[in-house]
Amino acid sequence: MDIRQLHYYREIVKQGSISKAAEILHIAQPPLSQLLKKLETELGTTLIYRYRQKWELSETGQLLFQYADQLLNQTEEVKRRIHEIEEGTAGTVRIGVSSACSNMLTDYIAEFRTEFSQVKINIFSGDSEGLLKKLTQKEIDIALLIRPNDTEQYVKKSLKKQPAILMVPNSWTASLSAQPTVKEIAHLPFIMLGAMEGHSFHEKIKKAFDEFGLKPNIIVECRDLPMVVALVNRGLGISIIPRMHYESFFSEHFKIYELQQFDFSVEPVLMKLKEEPISKVSAQFWEMVK
Secondary structure: OOHHHHHHHHHHHHHOOHHHHHHHHOOOHHHHHHHHHHHHHHHOOOOEEEOOOOEEEOHHHHHHHHHHHHHHHHHHHHHHHHHHHHHOOOEEEEEEEOHHHHHHHHHHHHHHHHHOOOEEEEEEEOOHHHHHHHHHOOOOOEEEEEOOOOOOOEEEEEOOOEEEEEEEEHHHHHHOOOOOOHHHHOOOEEEEEOOOOOOOHHHHHHHHHHOOOOOOEEEEEEOOHHHHHHHHHOOOOEEEEEHHHOOOOOHHHEEEEEOOOOOOEEOEEEEEEOOOOOOHHHHHHHHHOO
8 A cells, every 4th residue: 555546545535436536637447446446455345335326435444535635635745845945935944142142133033034934943042162062063053153263164154343332320321421431430340241262352351441551340240141231231330242232122221332442343253064054944044144
């Protein structure tokens, strides 16, 4: 018993007649009658009771029809889904994202979904080191993160560089000028974005203070950028972070300043493994990101 036999049998039952089924299937009636007899012999049962003027399904015939209908529908569904995946209109995109780039990813996903609504997106959050490990082990297809120092084994797509910005609780802004200087903020409680392997943002902040002979008043050091934003929003301290994250939903209780004396930025990048194929839907996402 194979798919072709089940297809023919289902059509016989649906049409209620071997002759009508033969017409629909574009085959001669005798081979279709022989196929039905062969099925009954193979299964050791009478599938259809044939009378002179009519016929009816037996209990086993009804069971086989239900099985055939279900199996053939599933087969068509599998074919359809495979076709969609091959065409790049369905499937799954596995994306890794660092906390610093989470807001950017939200915007990209919203844009992607408008065109590819059938595509499933699996998101893996983590620090850059962990995401690159997942990328190397092929647990994710693409990673969105701050550019690490070593990118030799990856293909990277550089995105718009993001300057450093200063976040200050609203209740503290009255004592600051329109463009706060390093000297003005050095004494304030400072929430420091912690050092991360392969990145120099942490060191650049310290170096900027050193150049003025000052040290930041660090009260908390944290590698999770959303947590840094939340702490500033709570009024616990100021912080300096890459600009890309300041539009967080935590931002209602602090003010953003552009930093004139801090001349450094970070570069978000989209990365994938060199010479390793990715699914068509993942390639579609890669091409969409500019």
